[in-house]
Amino acid sequence: MGVSISELVKPRETSFSEFSGKIVAIDAYNTLYQFLTSIRQPDGTPLSDSNGNPTGHLTGLFYRTTKLLEAGVLPVFVFDGVPPEFKRATLEKRHDIKVLAHADMEAALKAGDFDAAKKFSARTVRLTKEMALEAQGLLKAMGVPSVNAPSEGEACASVMVREGIAYAVASQDYDALLFGAPKLIRNMSVSGKRKMPGRNEWVETSPELLELPEVLKHLELTQKQLIWIGILIGNDFNTGIKGIGPKKALKIVRACKSLEEVVAYARAELEYEFPEDVFAIERFFLDPPAVHDEYLEFGKIDKEGVVNFLCKKHDFSEERVSRTLGALAKNVQEKRAQKGLGEWF
Numbered sequence: 576m577g578v579s580i581s582e583l584v585k586p587r588e589t590s591f592s593e594f595s596g597k598i599v600a601i602d603a604y605n606t607l608y609q610f611l612t613s614i615r616q617p618d619g620t621p622l623s624d625s626n627g628n629p630t631g632h633l634t635g636l637f638y639r640t641t642k643l644l645e646a647g648v649l650p651v652f653v654f655d656g657v658p659p660e661f662k663r664a665t666l667e668k669r670h671d672i673k674v675l676a677h678a679d680m681e682a683a684l685k686a687g688d689f690d691a692a693k694k695f696s697a698r699t700v701r702l703t704k705e706m707a708l709e710a711q712g713l714l715k716a717m718g719v720p721s722v723n724a725p726s727e728g729e730a731c732a733s734v735m736v737r738e739g740i741a742y743a744v745a746s747q748d749y750d751a752l753l754f755g756a757p758k759l760i761r762n763m764s765v766s767g768k769r770k771m772p773g774r775n776e777w778v779e780t781s782p783e784l785l786e787l788p789e790v791l792k793h794l795e796l797t798q799k800q801l802i803w804i805g806i807l808i809g810n811d812f813n814t815g816i817k818g819i820g821p822k823k824a825l826k827i828v829r830a831c832k833s834l835e836e837v838v839a840y841a842r843a844e845l846e847y848e849f850p851e852d853v854f855a856i857e858r859f860f861l862d863p864p865a866v867h868d869e870y871l872e873f874g875k876i877d878k879e880g881v882v883n884f885l886c887k888k889h890d891f892s893e894e895r896v897s898r899t900l901g902a903l904a905k906n907v908q909e910k911r912a913q914k915g916l917g918e919w920f
Contacts, residue, residue: 578748578749578750578753578804578805578808578809578810578811579749579808579809579821580749580752580801580804580805580808580821581749582820582821582822583794583804583821583822583825584749584752584785584790584793584794585793586761586783586784586785587783587784587785587786588781588782588783589781589782589783589784590781590782591643591646591647591648591782592646592647593782593784594646594647594648594742594743594760594782595646595647595648596647596649597648597649597742597743598649598650598651598740598741598742598871599643599648599649599650599651599741599742599743599744599745599760599763600651600653600722600732600733600735600736600740600741600743600744600745601650601651601652601653601732601744601745601746601763602653602728602729602732602744602745602746602748602751603652603653603654603655603707603710603721603728604654604655604702604707604728605728605729605746605747605748606635606636606639606652606745606746606763607632607635607636607702607706607707607710608700608702609635609747610631610632610634610635610636610639611629611631611632611635611700611702612700613631613635614631614632614634614635615631618684619684622634624888624889624890625890628889629706630889630890630891632702632706632709632710633709633710633713633885633889633891634891636710636713636714637713637717637881637885637891637896637899638899639764640714640717640719641717641899641900641903643763644717644719644903644906644907645902645903645906645907649873650719650745651719651720651721651722651735651741651871652710652711652714652719652720652721652722653721653722653724653728653729653731653732653735654707654710654711654721654722654723654724654728655707655724655726655727655728656723656724656725656726656727656728656731656864657725657726658726658727659726659727659812659855659859661812661813661851661852661855661856661859662811662812712884713881713884713885715874716876716877716880716881716884717876717877717881718873718874718875718876718877719873720871720872720873722735722866722869722871723866724864724865724866725864725865725866726863726864726865727811727863727864729744729746729748729750729751729754730750730754730859730860730863730864730865731863731864731865731866732744732746732751732756733751733754733755733756733863733865734754734755734863734865734866734867735865735866735869736751736756736757736758737755737756737757738867738868740868740869740871741871742758743756743757743758743759743760743784744756744758744759744760745759745760745761745763746759746760746761747761747762749785750805750810750811752785752787752790752801753798753801753802753805753810753860754860754863755787755798755860755861756787757786757787757788758784758785758786758787759784759785759786759787760782760783760784760785761782761783761785762780762781762782762783763782764780794825795829796825796828796829798861799834799857799861800828800829800831802856802857802860802861803824803827803828803831803834803837803857804821804824804825804828805860806834806837806849806853806856806857807819807824807827807828807837807841808820808821808824810856812851812856812859813849813850813851813853813856814850814851816841816845816847819845827840834853834854834857838853876900876903876904878897878900878904881896881900882896882897882900
């Protein structure tokens with residue numbers, strides 16, 4: 576879900592060549608949820624193997640990672656750890672939405688309305704620990720490192736960029752900017768297409784780069800004030816104030832010198848009392864739990880391991896997987912002359 580500040584920021588359209596040879600920290604859960612939502616059967620049911628195990632996340636991860644490597648991008652996937660206590664309300668709300676969506680999906684299937692069933696099914700997506708572990712196993716076989724964040728994956732990825740471990744965060748959400756990531760890449764899909772949330776519709780996209788210093792300069796804000804906007808309009812940790820959108824929030828925080836003043840304004844002018852501890856939320860954005868001095872090691876592709884995992888265990892086409900791996904190996908071979916590339920394969 577994340578914080579909705581798209582109308583305030585102006586990303587720069589770019590291409591994958593700009594990120595060639597650079598380490599990009601990818602919010603793993605955000606990405607896997609996208610795959611589970613978009614890669615489904617025509618009636619909306621999850622793509623699965625012969626044993627009924629969901630495979631949409633593995634399909635998307637394998638082909639997306641392959642394309643990124645072919646483009647010279649060095650992906651590192653950062654997985655969520657334990658969520659902060661103040662995220663509980665958001666997680667409970669998401670659970671309730673999934674329960675209602677599942678009932679709507681079943682009703683649509685019974686009525687033979689497959690378009691509606693597919694729409695509702697996208698809202699029922701669950702990413703289990705077992706699925707996340709499978710994704711990490713596939714990445715390891717592909718020679719791509721992953722990181723287990725102590726808490727929020729996007730927060731940890733942002734700190735990695737702040738500390739120079741990675742070049743940029745890749746995520747569809749804008750939260751990385753609130754976490755202080757100097758660079759955020761959106762639309763990290765080599766296919767050039769992105770599924771619209773909640774609709775069975777795809778749009779053409781290009782990678783977009785947002786640089787925090789430029790965002791703050793354009794908005795005439797500090798990072799703390801950007802966080803206050805997120806608190807006013809709502810984010811993954813608090814619901815926000817009904818009727819306060821990004822532009823109105825921008826006007827409010829420009830007139831405030833502290834979060835205390837923002838809270839006082841909400842109480843006096845909007846008659847709103849934050850039910851959450853917004854000061855703890857501010858501290859979490861400024862200094863989230865994260866790994867530090869992480870050593871990222873890119874290894875060789877274990878072709879046999881990838882084939883066994885995807886094809887023997889999950890019924891992927893061995894011909895297609897082998898062909899994809901062969902094309903990747905050939906592509907990497909051609910890039911050996913480029914600095915750093917080819918040493919990992």
